[in-house]
Amino acid sequence: MSTKDLLLENQICFPLYACSRAVTALYRPILEELSLTYPQYLVLLVLWKEDGSSVKEIGKKLHLDSGTLTPLLKRLEESELVIRKRSLNDERSVQIFLSSKGKKLKEKAVCVPGKLLENLNIDKKTLLDLKNDLDRLLLLLSDPVEA
Template structure:
């Protein structure tokens, strides 16, 4: 077995352009950079936008559920939520039946921001230039890859 082969004899050369991880990294950076001017008009960073997407869908969510939905740990999520709260878009409150559990709720301002954000997905879809079928295949493959790598 050669240095760049797996147990099945499949070769994995050490060339940058042959690394799937680099293609994912470059695509992620490009997509996030393309989001930036759209989200700047909303006063959101990309991670804050993700939090808001969950809240626009569910209206309120526990911090634990939010972390699971976004695949973020508590230490990463807490500053995001605090910043959104200081900007008046969400509020945090302890559940009356369980003081250890904190839920995050949209404020009226956070709810109103949803309407302003409705142009973001079509703009990003146009920037990506994928046909609907390609988009579905890409999303499915990325979800599968994430599930396989995190299993």
């Protein structure tokens, strides 16, 4: 190890952090048209695929702890996009269901990925390759045994 290891340009964390912030910023105006924040959009993506997911399942998929997820779900409920219900099988578990308003929003959100791709100014294959690389890195970071 040397002092070169402490240079910003030698850190893997910085380009990941900066790219994450930049991509989230690109989403902001697109999602504002839907009255959503980026984290709310992510929760809805999970529910549009698997309505009735538990808070624990959503947290696992989004790599969020319950302390972050609970206020987010409360805001989605206040916006009348989701309904929180205690599980009939395990009352310690809370399931999240889309409301009719949340289900209808999916139709409006279909344009989001395309608009983001336009704003990124990158070809689809390059973006897919990058996504696959990031998925592999996330798998390594979240569960080194599985990778």
